Amino acid sequence: MPQLHVEHVTLTFGGLNALTDVSLVVPEGEIVSIIGPNGAGKTSLLNCISGFYHPTRGRITFGEHDLSRAAPNVVTSYGIARAFQNLELFRGLSVVENLLLARHTHLRYSLLDSLIFYGRASRQEAENRAYVERIIDFMELEAHRHHPVGTLAYGVQKRVEVARALTLAPRLLLLDEPMAGMNVEEKEDMVRFILDIQREQGISVVLIEHDLGVVMDISDRIYVLDFGQKIAEGTPQQVSADPRVIEAYTGVPGAAHAPAQGAGA
Numbered sequence: 001m002p003q004l005h006v007e008h009v010t011l012t013f014g015g016l017n018a019l020t021d022v023s024l025v026v027p028e029g030e031i032v033s034i035i036g037p038n039g040a041g042k043t044s045l046l047n048c049i050s051g052f053y054h055p056t057r058g059r060i061t062f063g064e065h066d067l068s069r070a071a072p073n074v075v076t077s078y079g080i081a082r083a084f085q086n087l088e089l090f091r092g093l094s095v096v097e098n099l100l101l102a103r104h105t106h107l108r109y110s111l112l113d114s115l116i117f118y119g120r121a122s123r124q125e126a127e128n129r130a131y132v133e134r135i136i137d138f139m140e141l142e143a144h145r146h147h148p149v150g151t152l153a154y155g156v157q158k159r160v161e162v163a164r165a166l167t168l169a170p171r172l173l174l175l176d177e178p179m180a181g182m183n184v185e186e187k188e189d190m191v192r193f194i195l196d197i198q199r200e201q202g203i204s205v206v207l208i209e210h211d212l213g214v215v216m217d218i219s220d221r222i223y224v225l226d227f228g229q230k231i232a233e234g235t236p237q238q239v240s241a242d243p244r245v246i247e248a249y250t251g252v253p254g255a256a257h258a259p260a261q262g263a264g265a
């Protein structure tokens with residue numbers, strides 16, 4: 001499975017550097033979190049990886065693919081899917097319809113294909129439905145499958161958003177604050193799903209999350225951004241003991257003995 005490499009990426013908007021010389025690696029099958037205070041550049045980095053922004057300088061690769069100038073649909077075709085902070089779902093459509101639509105958009109076959117290769121198109125259609133049903137089972141959405149997404153509890157909608165990304169059969173999943181706005185029970189469920197995605201499906205995960213308790217619990221590796229620069233990286237233990245991280249979160253210089261965990265962002 002390919003690794004993601006972000007190499008010396010700088011992203012500039014007008015005079016502002018949203019990212020300055022940021023490098024990171026996401027090894028196969030690992031959960032890598034990106035944390036940092038508000039405005040640190042986390043979403044900008046995710047936007048660069050997923051093709052919504054292109055780095056001003058630097059390079060991003062996924063296996064043999066260069067993502068630095070790739071459009072979002074091309075990045076998706078390389079096996080990278082993203083679940084969005086603000087849900088990208090059709091609220092009037094049911095869970096099944098949303099997932100089928102996402103899978104169709106990804107695995108498009110033309111009208112001509114459908115006419116000439118009718119058998120192939122209908123077989124593909126049956127496979128799509130079976131695939132979507134497996135994702136529904138995996139994300140425990142059976143009870144909601146025919147409900148319009150807009151009528152579901154917020155925590156369930158976030159789960160559908162992750163399911164939508166999974167229908168693209170990714171090898172790397174980008175999760176932008178998947179637990180924002182959730183209660184404790186919903187967060188525990190989401191943590192379990194993220195761990196299952198990693199362990200059972202072998203999918204690598206890049207996670208942006210403000211709940212540092214969750215981040216410390218489930219990450220293999222953490223990168224810390226502040227004002228667009230990488231200020232620390234390492235295991236949860238290393239990062240939570242790093243004085244630069246504690247200072248970035250608390251604003252207290254040299255507060256080396258204050259616990260970073262639960263500092264909030």
Ligand SMILES: Nc1ncnc2c1ncn2[C@@H]1O[C@H](COP(=O)(O)OP(=O)(O)OP(=O)(O)O)[C@@H](O)[C@H]1O
Nearest residue numbers: 013016017018036037038039040041042043044045
């Ligand atoms: N499209 C844009 N145009 C101009 N500035 C932008 C744009 N996108 C992001 N920025 C700026 O880049 C900086 C980093 O923003 P970004 O949203 O990446 O931070 P973040 O760490 O994700 O913050 P948060 O935790 O609040 O979501 C901010 O100063 C932001 O205002």
